[in-house]
Amino acid sequence: MSSLSRDDVAKLAGLARIEMTEAELVELSSQFGMILDAVARVQEMDLSGVKATSHPQPLENIARPDVVQPSLSPEDALSGAPAQEESRFRVPQILGEAE
């Protein structure tokens, strides 16, 4: 059976910016194990010659011409913003990241 350690789950939660309690971390680590096992059954099949897929439809080369269409007005663009200033989205201070 696959397993994910409590620390693995804590790291994933951190990367996804999800706050979790200690109890949730422990509970999820066993649940993740079961999920991984379920998905791992795919490996039991003979997949030689089957291309990895990332889209449900067998489509390729869907593109659009390089033509400009009207954008939203800045008022509309900002209408859902929790805070704004000078026609810009205002976000809390960003620490410990790149400049």
Place this chain on the structure above:
Amino acid sequence: MALPTYDEVVAKWDPVLGLEVHVELNTNSKMFCSCATEFGAAPNTQTCPVCLALPGALPVVNEKAIESTILIGLALNCKIAPYSRFARKNYFYPDMPKNFQISQYDEPICFDGYVDVEIETEEGPKQFRIEIERVHMEEDTGKSLHVGGATGRIHGADYSLLDYNRAGIPLVEIVTKIVPGTGKYAPEVAKAYVAELRDILRGLKVSDVKMEQGSLRCDANVSLKPIGSDVLGTRSETKNVNSLRSVERAIRGEMIRHAELLNDGKKVKQETRHFQEDTGLTRSGRSKEQAEDYRYFPDPDLVPVTPAAAWIEELRATLPERPSLRRKRLKEEWSVPDKEMAAMINADVLDIVEATVLLGADPTKARTWWLGEISRIANEKELPIAELSITPAHVAELVELVAKGELTDKLARQVVEGVVAGEGTPSEVVAKRGIKVVNDDGALMAAIEKVCAEQAETAEKVRGGHLPAAGALIGAVMKETKGQADAARVRELLLGHLGVN
């Protein structure tokens, strides 16, 4: 311990480079939506549900961006992948509203290429081959403005303001393999590489390649190893390098900084550093280890890109002449001395001079105007030469007017001034300002007689056969006629007037 000098550094250490160049494509619309891409537009006027990541919005790739990226790959001697995909690079940072950037991961569209660059050394020109690892497509991020704090930087800022006009502009990343063996020339090789890349991209017409506006940006990875060693040292990655000169300075500065640490028995930290344009030094940014867990996976909203082989060959057939070959050709065609050629490349006037010559101007004259008077005005105004309102057509016209004797060089300079001031074409400036060569012998004779009367003593010397003294009189006549006279004609008339030949 004192900072080692650059010579001391390269006597002991061997630099290894890695360069990542980001190029904003000059498409009309964004990478995955149809918003405009105009530089400098008012904040958040070029956004839509896709680039703002509103729920349910779906990206569709810009076909011109794919074409441009393939052209870049071909120009850099890359192979073009018959099948490649987009991937999500996940990170939380407000410059991307989706909380991921669409990029390419293990399936870049172009790979395995090279660029040859040449630099001038004490031992003559030297060639280096820079190998290209990959060229891939992605999207640019929004612009943050940090408010509060003393410095306008992130540290100490109270909050940040985001403009998403730039978010989603097509971006191409060009990554080199590690570049060994450049030794003491490392900074110059890197600069020459970025310059060559810029010229190639400009030739392809796929980007504005304006480093000062950020449409071409370079991240420089540098590490040092002891000379003769095969073991790579720890690298630092310097971002924010926004001019060709800065590429050179940043690498030189990092080599010295690394050597100082290593000489002291300390370790170089693997981290991102930020180049400071004012001091030429770098400042520590985030440390790399924490930052590199992007959990890439294929973007399920986009389908694979599978360019047809025939289309790739069609594009290959349209590739323009390689810039390095073009420079060699122009140098020969125009018979330009090495030094002048280097000056033109340095001043970035090659394109503009060529355009002028193609309009019929003499190559030497065209070069002299652009490198001389016009460069001087550009420097004075602190503007790139291309942003002055004078064009190759204006200069070609000017050269013709001088050749026909309708303007003297001195008058032509006044005309240039007028064209730059937006007074119109050279002919229009000539008409408006009433500039003309005084070819009226009567008017010239009047001036000559006046000058000879005022400077009777000098005139007497000339009359006595002391010809060098004539220069002062000719100068005075030119002044009298406000530079509008043809100096050769003045000399002829003056000497005739004074009875000498």
